Amino acid sequence: MQPHILLLIFLTFSSSILAQTAATLQHAGETREYLYYLPSSYDESQQYPLMITFHGGAGTMEDQTYLFSTELAEQENFIVVYPQALPDPNDGNSTVWSLVNSGTLPYTFENPHDDIGFVSELIDEMVANHSVDIERVYACGFSNGGGFSFDLSCRLSEKIAAVGVVARSMYVETHDECNYTHPMPTITINGTDDFYEGITYEGVLYFLGYNSLNEFLASSVNASLEPTITPMPDLDSSDGSTVELQQWDGGDNCISIEHYKVINGGHSWPGSYWSNQDIDASQVIWDYVSQYNLNGLIDCSSNVEDQSIETLTIYPNPATNQTTFSWDSSLGSQALQIYDLSGRVVANINKIQNSTLIKLDLESGVYIVVCEEFTSKLVIK
Numbered sequence: 001m002q003p004h005i006l007l008l009i010f011l012t013f014s015s016s017i018l019a020q021t022a023a024t025l026q027h028a029g030e031t032r033e034y035l036y037y038l039p040s041s042y043d044e045s046q047q048y049p050l051m052i053t054f055h056g057g058a059g060t061m062e063d064q065t066y067l068f069s070t071e072l073a074e075q076e077n078f079i080v081v082y083p084q085a086l087p088d089p090n091d092g093n094s095t096v097w098s099l100v101n102s103g104t105l106p107y108t109f110e111n112p113h114d115d116i117g118f119v120s121e122l123i124d125e126m127v128a129n130h131s132v133d134i135e136r137v138y139a140c141g142f143s144n145g146g147g148f149s150f151d152l153s154c155r156l157s158e159k160i161a162a163v164g165v166v167a168r169s170m171y172v173e174t175h176d177e178c179n180y181t182h183p184m185p186t187i188t189i190n191g192t193d194d195f196y197e198g199i200t201y202e203g204v205l206y207f208l209g210y211n212s213l214n215e216f217l218a219s220s221v222n223a224s225l226e227p228t229i230t231p232m233p234d235l236d237s238s239d240g241s242t243v244e245l246q247q248w249d250g251g252d253n254c255i256s257i258e259h260y261k262v263i264n265g266g267h268s269w270p271g272s273y274w275s276n277q278d279i280d281a282s283q284v285i286w287d288y289v290s291q292y293n294l295n296g297l298i299d300c301s302s303n304v305e306d307q308s309i310e311t312l313t314i315y316p317n318p319a320t321n322q323t324t325f326s327w328d329s330s331l332g333s334q335a336l337q338i339y340d341l342s343g344r345v346v347a348n349i350n351k352i353q354n355s356t357l358i359k360l361d362l363e364s365g366v367y368i369v370v371c372e373e374f375t376s377k378l379v380i381k
Contacts, residue, residue: 018070020082027121028114033084034122035061037070038130039077047133049078049290050126052119054145056167058094060084067142067269068282076286079130083122085145086113097141097148099171115148116155123159135293140164140285142269147171147207153186154178162186162292164285167194167267169207175216183221183252183296187288188213189281191241191265214246214259221251228318230364230381232260236277241265243278249366249377253296256341256366258288291341312371318379322359325352325371338378339368 020035042048051073055064061082073080087093089112097115119139126132139160141149146168153163154174162185169190190196190210198209208216218225225248232243241264248257262276271280291297313326325336336358338347346367349358360380367378 018074020065020070025118025121025125027118030086030113032086032118032122033061035065035082036126037073037080039074039079041077042079042131044131047131049136049138050081050123050132051078051138051140051286051289052081052083052122054083054097054139054141054148055085055095056142056146057091057096057144059142059145060095064142064145067272068140068285072282072286076290078286078290079126079132081122081126083119085115088112096144097151099147099151099173116152119152120156120159133293134159135295136161136290138162138164138289140166140289141168142166143168143267147174150174153184154180157181157184160184161294162289164289165189166269166281166285167191169195169198169210169213170216171207172205175208175213178220180220182294183255184217185221185255185257185289185292185296186217187258187260187285188217189260189262189270189279189284191262191267191276193264194267210259210261214248214257217257218248218251221248221253221255221257223248223251223255223257227259228366228379228381230318230379232278232364234278239275239277241276241278243270243276245364247366254300254341255292255296260284297341312369312376314369314376314378317377318381319360320381321361322357323378324357325369334371337370338362339370341366341368 018037020037022035024031024033053064053068055061061084064082070080085095085097088096088098098113123137127134137159139149139152140163146165149163149165150170151174153160158181164187166189195207196210198205199207215225227246227248230245232245234242241262244261246259246261260279262270265276268275269281270276315324317323333352336349337345340346346362362380364380369376369378
């Protein structure tokens with residue numbers, strides 16, 4: 001039922017990894033192990049985002065360093081932690097992240113280890129000993145570690161700002177008992193050949209299908225239930241798969257839910273050896289979660305929804321390399337600024353007249369256009 005995967009092929013073919021520091025803490029009478037890495041620019045006088053990333057079932061914390069590399073933490077200037085799961089006697093002593101549950105599903109078992117409590121204490125430990133921005137603690141995971149990341153986002157959301165999940169859907173029991181304390185930004189990556197429709201055994205549903213999951217995640221932040229779909233460039237036709245990005249925009253606190261659908265993709269981490277090569281799962285997860293803190297999109301304007309966004313019209317939208325901006329002609333000429341979802345200005349357009357065709361040089365994605373007192377959303381495909 002529960003797919004585990006050994007990561008030896010990733011160990012063999014991965015690039016060099018920067019050295020991590022090994023550490024332990026005592027929790028619930030057990031010694032819990034983890035690795036962590038501080039970027040070389042680390043300065044106690046500054047605060048750094050923290051990413052906690054979880055290995056797959058039957059895996060190790062070392063395995064996960066070959067998927068979510070410390071090199072990314074070095075490049076992007078954040079702290080990364082790799083916790084180790086304990087052997088689970090209910091799963092043949094495999095090192096798995098166990099589901100906190102009430103025993104209502106016949107496949108799930110009473111959790112022999114307090115993994116949620118361990119992660120909560122681990123966050124406290126990292127905050128106490130290092131300069132961690134407590135508003136920007138993120139979690140991500142692969143396979144069983146991804147399922148645990150979903151569970152963590154529901155049961156420890158007061159400490160988790162955003163999550164990323166690769167090669168796993170959400171446990172039904174996690175879904176049924178989920179209690180977010182804030183709208184949860186979530187990015188998922190899953191292959192269509194990897195239980196994309198969910199897992200049902202003897203008439204019991206254990207993992208949600210991705211259509212149901214995406215609807216749940218979008219609804220949980222009050223985002224649009226109709227996604228924007230953007231095909232990603234097929235950078236490597238030899239990998240046998242392609243990717244499309246699905247985005248549910250307009251959520252509370254400027255949150256957008258994202259899902260990378262790997263068409264013909266299997267149970268793997270895109271960007272690693274013998275996997276889809278069109279995206280780097282680690283990079284897209286970091287690019288997504290790093291936009292958010294516990295309050296939602298960083299620098300999200302609280303009054304955007306109060307502005308008359310209908311007054312500024314953009315067509316076509318979605319656009320490619322050009323589009324037309326139009327507003328009430330009585331307002332005269334206007335200046336435009338275009339922001340990405342991290343709040344960075346990516347284009348400044350000087351005073352232009354109403355209904356002016358503008359050529360754009362922007363990457364695919366969602367942007368916010370500000371026209372003095374009006375705002376609107378622009379999608380580039």
